[in-house]
Amino acid sequence: MKKQSEKPAKAHKKNRNVAIVGIGMTSLSSHKEDQNQPEMIHEAVRAALADAKMTLDDIDCVVHGNMELFEMQYQPDMWHVLGSGAYGKDEYRITTGGTVGATMVCAADNLVASGLYDTVLAIGFEKLQEGNTTGGITNMADPLWFRNIQTGALTGTTAAMMIDEFGAERAKKAAMKYRILMDKHAMLNERAHRRFGLEYDQAEDLMKTSPQLVGELRLIHMCSQSDGACAMIFTHEKRAKKVCKKPVWIRDHITVHREENMSNLYAFEKPEMTHHYAARKLFERNGIKDPVKYFDVFEMYDPSAWWGLDWSREFLQLKGDEHLRLLEDGEFDLDGKLPLNPSGGVIASNPIGATAMLRPAFAALQIRGDAGGCQIKKPVKHALASGFGGTLWTVLMMLEKDLDW
Amino acid sequence: MAEFYGTTVADIFNTMPKRFKPEEAKEEDIAIGYECKGEGKWKVTIKHGTIKVEEVKGDLKGCATTIHAADAETFIGTTLGKIQAMDALTTGKLRVVGDVKLLMTLLPKIFVQYTVPEKKSSVVAKDIISTITERFRPDKAAGVDMKVGYDLAGEGGGKWTIVIKDGKCAVKEGLAKDLTVKMTMPAEIYVGMMLGTISGESAFTSGQVKLDGDMMAAGATSRFFNKFVDPNAQASEAEELITIKVTNSINCRFATGTAYGMWFKGLKEKKFLANVCPKCGRTQITPREICAFCRVRCNEFAELGPKGTITAADVVYFASPDPLTGAVRETPYAMCWILLDNASPQEAFCFDIKREDLPKMKVGARVRPVWAKETKGTFTDLLYFELDK
Numbered sequence: 001m002k003k004q005s006e007k008p009a010k011a012h013k014k015n016r017n018v019a020i021v022g023i024g025m026t027s028l029s030s031h032k033e034d035q036n037q038p039e040m041i042h043e044a045v046r047a048a049l050a051d052a053k054m055t056l057d058d059i060d061c062v063v064h065g066n067m068e069l070f071e072m073q074y075q076p077d078m079w080h081v082l083g084s085g086a087y088g089k090d091e092y093r094i095t096t097g098g099t100v101g102a103t104m105v106c107a108a109d110n111l112v113a114s115g116l117y118d119t120v121l122a123i124g125f126e127k128l129q130e131g132n133t134t135g136g137i138t139n140m141a142d143p144l145w146f147r148n149i150q151t152g153a154l155t156g157t158t159a160a161m162m163i164d165e166f167g168a169e170r171a172k173k174a175a176m177k178y179r180i181l182m183d184k185h186a187m188l189n190e191r192a193h194r195r196f197g198l199e200y201d202q203a204e205d206l207m208k209t210s211p212q213l214v215g216e217l218r219l220i221h222m223c224s225q226s227d228g229a230c231a232m233i234f235t236h237e238k239r240a241k242k243v244c245k246k247p248v249w250i251r252d253h254i255t256v257h258r259e260e261n262m263s264n265l266y267a268f269e270k271p272e273m274t275h276h277y278a279a280r281k282l283f284e285r286n287g288i289k290d291p292v293k294y295f296d297v298f299e300m301y302d303p304s305a306w307w308g309l310d311w312s313r314e315f316l317q318l319k320g321d322e323h324l325r326l327l328e329d330g331e332f333d334l335d336g337k338l339p340l341n342p343s344g345g346v347i348a349s350n351p352i353g354a355t356a357m358l359r360p361a362f363a364a365l366q367i368r369g370d371a372g373g374c375q376i377k378k379p380v381k382h383a384l385a386s387g388f389g390g391t392l393w394t395v396l397m398m399l400e401k402d403l404d405w
Numbered sequence: 406m407a408e409f410y411g412t413t414v415a416d417i418f419n420t421m422p423k424r425f426k427p428e429e430a431k432e433e434d435i436a437i438g439y440e441c442k443g444e445g446k447w448k449v450t451i452k453h454g455t456i457k458v459e460e461v462k463g464d465l466k467g468c469a470t471t472i473h474a475a476d477a478e479t480f481i482g483t484t485l486g487k488i489q490a491m492d493a494l495t496t497g498k499l500r501v502v503g504d505v506k507l508l509m510t511l512l513p514k515i516f517v518q519y520t521v522p523e524k525k526s527s528v529v530a531k532d533i534i535s536t537i538t539e540r541f542r543p544d545k546a547a548g549v550d551m552k553v554g555y556d557l558a559g560e561g562g563g564k565w566t567i568v569i570k571d572g573k574c575a576v577k578e579g580l581a582k583d584l585t586v587k588m589t590m591p592a593e594i595y596v597g598m599m600l601g602t603i604s605g606e607s608a609f610t611s612g613q614v615k616l617d618g619d620m621m622a623a624g625a626t627s628r629f630f631n632k633f634v635d636p637n638a639q640a641s642e643a644e645e646l647i648t649i650k651v652t653n654s655i656n657c658r659f660a661t662g663t664a665y666g667m668w669f670k671g672l673k674e675k676k677f678l679a680n681v682c683p684k685c686g687r688t689q690i691t692p693r694e695i696c697a698f699c700r701v702r703c704n705e706f707a708e709l710g711p712k713g714t715i716t717a718a719d720v721v722y723f724a725s726p727d728p729l730t731g732a733v734r735e736t737p738y739a740m741c742w743i744l745l746d747n748a749s750p751q752e753a754f755c756f757d758i759k760r761e762d763l764p765k766m767k768v769g770a771r772v773r774p775v776w777a778k779e780t781k782g783t784f785t786d787l788l789y790f791e792l793d794k
Contacts, residue, residue, distance in 0.1 A: 030489050033646040072653045138728040143659045145668075145691050145784055147728045149740055149755055156719045157742075196496045206497055211505050213723040219495045259697045266717040266742040267753035 012252055017403060018112045019240035019247035020364045022052025022121075022233030028193040028349040028358075031129050032227040037076060038083030041125050041229050045085055048121065048231035053243065059233070061111060062086040063104045063122040065094040066353025069140055071131040084123055097140065098301070098389025099255070100124060101230065101357025106395060108234040109250045118236055124357035125229035133225055133352070140390070154222070156215025157266055159306045163216060166321060172216065174324050176203035179221055179305040179347065181332060186344025188334070188374040189362075193226040193349040221305040221347075228351035230358050237403070248364040248383075251405055253397035254282045257390075265392065275314035275386070278394040283317065286398065286405070291316050292326070292338050296380040297366045299359040301388040302345045312340065315386060315396070334376055342366060342374040356387030360397060367401045406444065407477040410487050411521045414444040414477050417484055418458055424517040427454035433515065437507065438468030441480045451515065470503030484519050506724040510733050528635050529561025530592040533599050534576060537567060540631040541574035549629065551585035551622050555595070562592030569629060586618035599633045664692040667706055673782035675774075677709045677745055679752070688749045710745035712773045712793055716753045717742040718766055739763055743772060743790060759791040766792065 024047025026032075026040055035043070049055060062084055064077045073079065077086065077093045084091070092111075096103045101124035108120040137153050162171040180200055186192035198206075210220035240247040256278040264271055279291070288294050300315065302308025312332070313323035326332055332340035343362040346355055363383035365371040381402065387395035406413040418439075431454045438461070439447040446461040448468060465471055474480035475498040482488030483499055490508060493499035501508065534555070546569055553567045566581040567574065580587065594613050597603030608614045616623050661669055664680055668691045671678030679688040680703040682696035688707060689696065696703055719740040724733045738760060742753040758766055759775065772790040780786040 030492075033648060072651075132726075134725050135728070135731070138726065142691075143657070144661055144665055146755070147784075149757060154721070154723055154725070156721075157717050160717065160719070194492065194495075196492075198496070202497075209497055209500060211494055211501065211722070214719050214721045219491070220497075222495075225491075259693065264751045264753065266755075267744055267751045268716050269750040271751060 012113075014113045015115050016113055017237040017240075018109045018234055018250050019237065019244065020232055020250065020360070020399070021235050021240050021244040021247055022048040022054065022231075023361050023364060024048030024051055024232075025191060025230045025354070025358070025361065026228045028191060028226045028228035028351060030193065030224070030226060032127060033129075037071075037073075037125070037127055037130075038080045040083070040127065040227070041080050041123055041231070042083035044125070044229035044231040045083065045121065045123060048233050052233045054119070054233065056085045058119050059085060059089065059121045060117040061090040061092070061120045063092050063094060063108050063111070063120060065096075065100040065104050065122075065124055066126050067097060067100065067136060068095055069131075069136040070133055070352065071127060072136075073131075085121065090117070096389060097393065098303075098352060099356050099387040099393050099395045100353050100389070101355055102253075102301075102359065102385070102387025102395035102397065103255065104357060105232065105234075105250070105360050105397065106253050106255060108232070109253065112234050112236050115236075118239060120234045121231060122234070122357065123229065123231045124351075124354035126351040126353040126355075127227045128225040128351065129227055153303060154214045154217060156213070156217040156306075158304075158310050159216035159221075162306060162310060166324060170324065172207050173203065174327055175216075175221060175305045175309060176207045177327055178309045178332075179206075181327070182302070182305070182308070182341060182345050182347045185334065185342050185374055186348035189343050189348070189371075190373055191349070192344040193228070194224045195344070195348065217304060217306060223303045223346045223350045224348065226349050226351040228349065228354055230351075230354040230361050232357065232361055232364075246368040246370075248367045249400045249403055251398040251400045252282060252286055253395065254278050256281075256394045256396075258392055273314050274392050274394040275311050275388075275396075276317070278396045279315045279317055282396050282398065291384070292318075292331075295338055295382045295384045296378070297339050297342065297363055297376060297383045299341055299343060299363040299366075299383070299385045300345065301356055301359055301386050302341065302347060303350075303388065305347065308341075308345065308347070311386075311388075315384070334374065335378075339376050342371060342376060344374070356389070356395065359385040359387060360399060363399055367399060409478045409481040410485055412481060412485075414441050414480050416522075417481065417519050418447050418449075418460070420519060421449065421458045421516065422456055424519060425451075425456045426515050426517065427456075430454050430456070430515040433511070435470070435511075436468045438465035438471035439474075439480075440465065440471065441474045442476055444477050444480070468503075470501065470507050472508070473500040473502070474498065485521065486518075505722070506733065506736060509724060528596060528600070530555075530557045530595050531561050531563060533596065533633050534563075534565050536633060537576050537630065538574050540633065541569075542629055542631060543572040543574075546574070546629040547572055551619075552581050552583060553622070553626055554580045554584040554587035556580060556587060556589040557592040557595050558590075559592040561596075567626075574629070584618055586616060586620070586623045588623060589615040589617070600635055662694065664694045664703070668692050669782040671708070672784075672786040673780045675711075675776050675780060675786075677711060677754075677774075678706045679709050679745075679748065681705045681707050686749065688747070688752055690745070690748065690752060690754050707747065709748045710774070712771060713743040713745040713748070713754070713790075715741050715758075715766065715768055715770045715772060716744050718758070718768060720763065735760075737763060739766060741766065741772070741790060756787065757789040759789045762792045 024044045026043045081087050104122040108122040111117045111120050180198045183196050183198040186195045206220050210218035256274045258274050331337040363385045366380045383399040433451045436450045448461050450457040479498045483490045483493050550570045555565045564580050566577045598605045667678050679690040680692040682703050684699040722737050727734045739758040741758045744753045771793040773793040775788045
C-alpha cells in the first residue's frame with residue numbers, strides 16, 4: 001500500500017537553540033474544587049517562574065492551551081489572563097486536542113528559535129471534573145458521520161489485535177505487567193495522581209475481574225481523569241546559559257497528522273501508523289539508528305496499557321515481539337535499558353490539556369536530575385517525549401542535556 | 406460495626422427506605438445484592454415503586470446484580486463520594502457482578518444521596534456563658550462600660566448579667582436593674598447563634614430574639630469576645646466549596662459539502678457511494694474531497710457493498726453517553742469495522758451491529774445492512790448491520 005510521503009523529511013532549520021529553563025506544575029488530582037481555573041493556572045505559572053528564577057517581566061509571550069470542549073468554556077485564555085500573566089503581553093491560544101500540551105512546546109520552541117520572542121511561557125491545563133470528557137471526545141468526532149457510533153477515547157481494537165498476534169495469555173499478561181509497572185513508577189512520583197500500590201501478583205486476578213469497558217480493554221488498563229496545570233518557560237541559548245544552571249535543550253520535534261477519518265485504520269490492510277512514521281522521520285533526520293540504545297528515558301503519551309505497549313513498538317521502531325520482550329525482561333523499568341514513563345505516565349495522571357506537556361516536562365526533570373522519587377539512577381542525557389490526540393495524531397520530540405549533537 | 410467518615414455501613418442500609426424515591430422506580434423490578442467484607446450482606450429488592458432492605462446471613466440469592474466492597478471504608482467512602490468510585494472499581498476494591506451501569510444510572514435516580522447525619526451538639530447555654538470571662542478580649546473593650554442581660558428560657562437556660570467595665574469582664578447570676586441592654590430568647594436559639602448554626606440577624610428579624618435597651622450595644626458585644634468553639638464538635642469541614650452547575654445544550658447544523666453530500670444522497674437511496682482516487686484507485690468511505698496520499702481530487706463515485714466482511718470488532722460494555730441524545734446507551738453494543746464488497750482493502754467502515762448478533766459476531770463474518778423504513782439522507786438512515794446467514 002502507498003505510504004504517506006516517502007521524501008525524507010527536512011530537519012528543522014533553527015535560527016538559534018532553545019532551552020527549557022523553567023518547569024512548574026500543580027498537584028495532579030481528581031478534584032480541585034478549592035481553586036477555579038485561573039487560580040490553578042496561576043499556581044503552575046508561579047512555580048515555573050520560581051523554578052526559572054524569573055518574574056513576569058522576563059516573559060515576552062504566553063502560549064495557552066487546553067481542550068475547550070471538555071469544560072465547554074470558549075476562549076478560556078480571556079478568563080485566565082490574570083492567572084496566566086498574559087495581561088499586557090502577546091498571547092497565543094493553541095488547541096489541538098490531546099496533543100495540545102506537546103504542540104505548545106513545539107510552538108514555544110519555534111517562537112523562540114525564530115527570534116520573534118526571547119522568552120516564552122507555555123501553559124497547559126485541564127479541569128476534567130468541570131466538564132464531561134467522554135462527552136467532549138464523542139462530540140469531537142466527524143460531526144457528519146462518526147458521532148453516532150463514537151465511544152469517547154475507548155477502544156478494544158488494539159487489545160484484540162495484540163491478542164490475535166501474541167496469543168491471549170501472553171498479551172493479557174503483558175498489558176497487566178505494563179499497567180502495574182506504570183503504577184509502580186507512579187508510586188515513586190510524588191506528583192502523580194493515581195497511586196494504587198499495585199503488586200505484580202495481583203495481575204492474574206485483575207485481568208479477569210476488572211470491569212470490561214470495550215472488549216479486553218478493562219477499567220484497570222485505562223488512564224485517569226485528572227485536574228491540573230503545567231507551565232514551562234523557554235528561552236534562547238545565550239540567555240539560557242546566563243540565567244539557568246541546568247538548561248534542557250530541545251533538539252528537534254515532529255508533528256504528524258493522518259486523515260481525519262478513522263476508517264482506514266482497522267481494515268485488513270493497514271497504513272503505516274502515525275507514531276511509526278513520526279519516529280522514523282525524526283530519527284532519520286537526526287541520525288538515530290537505535291533509539292532504545294540512544295535514549296535514556298522515554299515519556300510516552302499512553303492513554304491505556306494496551307495502547308502504551310503497542311505504541312512502544314511503533315515509536316521505538318521495533319519488530320515482532322521485541323517490545324513485549326523489553327517489558328518482560330524489565331528493560332522498561334527505572335533501572336532498565338530504556339526507562340518508560342518514570343512519572344507513571346498518562347495512566348497515572350491525565351489533565352488532558354496539560355498531559356502532553358507533562359511528557360517533555362517530566363523528561364526534562366529527568367535530564368536535570370530533579371525528578372525526585374522517580375529519578376533514574378544512571379545519568380540521563382537524551383530524552384524522547386510523545387503526544388497523542390484526535391484520530392491518531394502524533395507529536396514527538398527529542399530533548400538533550402548537552403548542546404553536542 | 407466499623408465507623409468511617411462518621412458513619413457505618415448499617416446506617417447506609419437503614420436509611421435506604423427513607424431515601425428511596427418510589428415515583429422514580431415505578432418501572433423497576435430488580436434485586437440488588439450488597440456484600441461488604443467484615444460487615445455483612447444485604448439484599449435490596451425494588452419492585453414497582455416499593456423497596457425491601459434485608460440483611461442476609463448466607464449467600465446472596467436471586468440478585469440480578471451484586472456489589473462487593475473489600476472493606477467498610479471503601480463502601481462508606483464511595484457512598485459518600487469521599488473515595489472515587491472509579492478508583493475503587495479500577496483497583497478491584499469495589500466489584501460489580503452483573504450490570505455495572507446500575508451504579509451510574511439507576512441508583513442515583515431512585516435514591517436520595519446518603520449524607521452523614523449531623524451530630525447534635527450537647528452544649529447548653531450555661532456552658533457557653535461559663536466561658537465568657539476566658540473569651541473576653543480586654544484590648545477590644547477599652548473604655549467600654551456596660552451591663553448586658555441575658556434572659557434565656559428553657560433547658561440549660563437561666564438569667565445572667567455580663568458586666569464590662571475598665572477592661573474587665575464579670576458574669577453575675579440574675580439580671581441587674583441598670584442593664585444597658587437585655588436580650589430575651591429561648592436558650593436553644595442562643596446556643597445556635599453562638600455555634601453559628603442560626604443567623605443572629607434572622608433570629609432578631611423573625612422576633613425570636615427580643616431586645617430591650619440600647620440596640621447598638623447588643624450588636625457591639627460580639628467583638629469583645631473570642632468566638633465560642635464547641636469542644637464536643639468533630640473537626641468538620643472548614644468551609645463549603647461553592648460550585649456553579651451549568652448545562653449547555655446547543656443545536657447545530659453542519660454542511661456536508663460536495664463529496665460527503667454524495668454519501669448522504671446515496672444513503673437516501675439505500676446505497677453506499679464511495680469516491681475513487683483517479684491515481685491510486687482507493688475507494689474512500691466516507692468520501693473525502695481529495696485522496697490524502699496522492700493529493701488529487703476524487704470526482705468519480707462507485708457503489709460499494711451492500712454486503713461486507715467484518716475486519717475488526719469492538720464490544721462496548723462501558724455505558725458512554727449517546728452523543729445524539731446525551732442519554733446513557735444500552736450496553737453491550739458493538740462497533741464493527743466492515744470492509745464492503747468492492748472496497749479497496751485498506752478502507753473499512755465502522756458501524757453498529759445488531760444486538761442479537763453480538764454472540765455470533767467475529768472477524769471474517771459476512772454482514773448486510775439494515776435500513777430505516779424511511780430514509781432521509783442522514784446517519785440515522787442506516788440502522789445497523791446484521792449477520793448475513
